[in-house]
Amino acid sequence: MTADQITKGAFAFIEDLIPSELTLHLMEMGFLPGKRIELLHQAPLQGPMAFKLENSVIALRHSEAMLIQVQMDH
């Protein structure tokens, strides 16, 4: 599954990044395989999603979260 399907408050591990022109941007922000992320907030109407990634909170659009392959962490 991809990161846009994470529900609010749930955790997931990043498995891989789906190659795209945004891959480098995502890596620059710290979205790297093995990292654990948590969905903190979700703006209405499928707006941006705020993920907690280690010590920072980073907002991504749905279309960007779709590029991150994750495994849910139960």
Added chain:
Amino acid sequence: MSEITIPTNTSTFSVALVGNPNVGKTTIFNRLTGLRQKVGNYPGVTVDKRRGAMQAGHNNVTIIDLPGTYSIYPNTEDEIIVHRVLNGLDEENQPDFVLAIVDMSSMERGLFLVSQVMDLGLPMAIVLNMEDTAENQGIVIKTHQLYKALGVPIIQSNARSDKSLKSIEELITNKSFAKPQPFLNPEDLLPDSLANTVNKEFNLANAYQAFQLIRFHESEVLLKKYQKDFIREKIAEANFDLKEAQVRETKLRYKAIQDILKQCTEYKDIKTKKLTQQLDKIFLHKVGGYVVFLGVLLLIFQAIFAWSTIPMDLIDGFFASFSGWVYETMPAGVLTDLIAEGIIPGIGGVLIFIPQIALLFGFLAILEDSGYMSRVVFLMDRLMRPFGLNGKSMVPLISSVACAIPGIMAARNIGNWKDRITTIMVAPLMSCSARLPVYVILIALAVPDENVGPFNLQAIALLGMYLLGIVAVLLVSIVFKLILKSKEKSFLMLEMPLYRLPKAKDVAITMFTKSRTFVLAAGKIILAISVVLWVLASYGPSSRMEAAIASIEVPEANADQEVIDDYNSQISSVELENSYIGIAGKFIEPVIRPLGYDWKIGIALITSFAAREVFVSTIATLYSVGADVEDELTIREKMDQEVNPQTGEKVYNIATSFSLIVFYAFAMQCMSTLAVVYRETNGWKWPIIQTAYMTAMAYVSAWAVYQLLS
């Protein structure tokens, strides 16, 4: 050869500050340099190169505050600047040393940038900032371990404390910078032979500089065509995959950084309830978040319109009485007229905006420094998408309520070209503070000062103009969305920093420097126009002028006062009509007639093309209200009394007044804005398009309004 010795007390060197956004870089810059800063030519936020002077022992040090970035890959405008300066492509601004600022609570991303700077080989030092935040999050950095791993001087600091600042100052004074070893092995990035060839050709210092140049040669405007061809050829020869190399570099870098951080970082148990998370539950709430944002906007508007009237009235009153005093004190004559009617009201017309501009920039600084602005981006992104705008367009658009210039410059943070151009194109449609005096005076003429329920009609009309600006922004954005083509994908990706209390001193410095640049930049234009206008309105082709004056019947010597007064006013009226500016106004009259304007309004339109706020002072000069030129009531009364000599009807009837209001809402009447758009888009194409579409929009709308109402 003997070394040239420079006396120590005059020798200077420069230090560039680099770091991620929100790491407290600007705070350090402000505290190192105080008010000895140079901020570009226009009022606004971070200009290309913010430079400041610092006295360090015997040295005069130049501190260069580079924009905050996550890497030196040149994606956004900000990153391009950092890329150029650090790669030595910008020869004027080559720093001697680099001071990298890293947020201790976000080491991995900070070190990514730091390790790239290390690979470029500039002598550097690292400041681990935000000690307090890291402490709150239970992060402990073993500085000595990190120093051993990186090999450059490192200090821990909390830039808000005086002790930390002293240690940074000492570091600079003692030049405790070290030339770093390459962080990554250059051979892992690109073949040695390729690096050597490019190094030799471009005279670069090391393999990583060659890598950067090779990677980004295509978009580097500073390179000549034959140079690009050379690089392209060498890439092909070496069979080198650019994109793949950059991905590999990123992965290698993170891997190396993570290995180092494992050795140097300790995480302690921390309190789960963090203030930021609690606040975000409210500020990012699906409903509550928008309510809070609306409240913040209302507060800002309340401040601009209500709170600032007191200082504005004081400034107004001061200049009115100053003009009067000059009239009474100085000998009557041309020079006195120029000073009292041209220069003093001109300066007053600029200074009167200071309270509003300062307050607005103060609020923006508070929103930015506190970390709230990125929440606004988060909330608004989805709502802006259908219009072809971006959540990041909010900052430029809100800033444009003060002045489009800082707004357009703030659009730099938008990484996507199409979103950025759209934002720049529509930002001047937001109702800026320069339109305010024009609206106030015209609304007073067109809308009765009556109440409907608890609401004042004139206040509603003014609010309506702000809404009209917003609607225009959204509609025009849709048009640009449909027209502009872009291969780039629009993206957001935005860090939401921890909330923190903005420091009063930083806000005050922002308010001061922004107001100062506004006064100096806008002031020069307004002042120049006031003087030029006064001269053009006072003189004309002498043969034409004399003939016109001679045509008026001179009253007899014993005529009573009324006749003489009438004669005098007729004289000044024909003098204006036959002055240079009068001739220009007459010339464009046929074009503006369908909008309901006469040649005098035409003059105001011509002068307003430099800056729209000139309207009021132009009207004031044209109707020669004398010493009370800045007293809007007097001007309004004069305008109200102005009649069309042919029809005997009021010039400023409802149709003409509304037509003018709408014209001023849409027309591109600000040279400074055009200059900034030119600079930000690197050419005349976009400023010309902007002027054309806004003028057309203004003309058509004003025409429609006039035809509807008359």
